[in-house]
Amino acid sequence: MSDTLKIGIDLGSRKAKFALMRGDQIVKLADLDTIAFYKKYGSIVNDELSLDLLGSGIFSAEELAEAQITVTGYGRNSINLHGARVISEIKAHVAGARTQTGFANFTLLDMGGQDTKVAQVVAGRLTDFVMNDKCAASSGRYLENMAAVLEVSLEELSSHSEEPVALDATCGIFGESELIGQILRGYPVSRLCAGVNLTLVKRVMPMLKRFPSDTLVITGGVALNGAMVELLRAQCGMEIVIPEHPQHNGAIGCASNP
Numbered sequence: 001m002s003d004t005l006k007i008g009i010d011l012g013s014r015k016a017k018f019a020l021m022r023g024d025q026i027v028k029l030a031d032l033d034t035i036a037f038y039k040k041y042g043s044i045v046n047d048e049l050s051l052d053l054l055g056s057g058i059f060s061a062e063e064l065a066e067a068q069i070t071v072t073g074y075g076r077n078s079i080n081l082h083g084a085r086v087i088s089e090i091k092a093h094v095a096g097a098r099t100q101t102g103f104a105n106f107t108l109l110d111m112g113g114q115d116t117k118v119a120q121v122v123a124g125r126l127t128d129f130v131m132n133d134k135c136a137a138s139s140g141r142y143l144e145n146m147a148a149v150l151e152v153s154l155e156e157l158s159s160h161s162e163e164p165v166a167l168d169a170t171c172g173i174f175g176e177s178e179l180i181g182q183i184l185r186g187y188p189v190s191r192l193c194a195g196v197n198l199t200l201v202k203r204v205m206p207m208l209k210r211f212p213s214d215t216l217v218i219t220g221g222v223a224l225n226g227a228m229v230e231l232l233r234a235q236c237g238m239e240i241v242i243p244e245h246p247q248h249n250g251a252i253g254c255a256s257n258p
Helices: 034-041 061-066 089-101 140-150 172-184 189-208 226-236 249-256
Strands: 005-011 015-022 025-033 042-045 048-051 068-073 106-111 116-122 125-132 215-219 239-241
Touching: 005 061, 005 089, 005 249, 015 034, 015 249, 025 034, 025 249, 034 042, 068 089, 068 249, 089 106, 089 116, 089 125, 089 215, 089 249, 106 189, 116 189, 125 189, 140 172, 140 189, 172 189, 189 226, 215 226, 226 239
Parallel strands: 005 068, 106 215, 215 239
Antiparallel strands: 005 015, 015 025, 042 048, 106 116, 116 125
């Protein structure tokens, strides 16, 4: 196993995630709010993104001097990080899932802040994928908006799966109006939360059906929504596996990708 020190950076729409790895061993993980991180430590120099990683305190001068840096992230096509290799999001997330699980055959569902990706991996290789990045209705941002409407925390929202209230709007904006209508009908918050979680399942199922597999690996921040995972398990017919670090999966993939 190579003992080369590598830094992986996943510049997500909501969070910037960082991984420091030596070979397949995770040395350090960190994350910061993306906008705050850019404001404090980012700038554009000669049409390249420059990040003050040392000033951020995430990595030491010795680590930065030794490590190879690979970056991916939301809007990666406009990101040319000075001194770093850039890889696609899907490549990073597949590499991260393989590193974290050891699996060679699986379907990957990555649910991020503003998009959702489903990929098929066979014999360790990406064979096909589909991505929903046109609407945030199947993403973490949708959950944040719905939690705000219900005046509950994301943790509270993510804890309810019983007796979901039907929510059929396919657009995040219209979904808010529909949810308000159901609030006015007097449904309890627990059932409304369950309904929100079920809408995510409804939106990703058509994508998952394109890539049937025995195993479904879920990554991204939405993987921490236990109620959504429970509802999905009841419908997808696959064994669901959530890696130890689902939110940092893209950064881990960058740091472990050859």
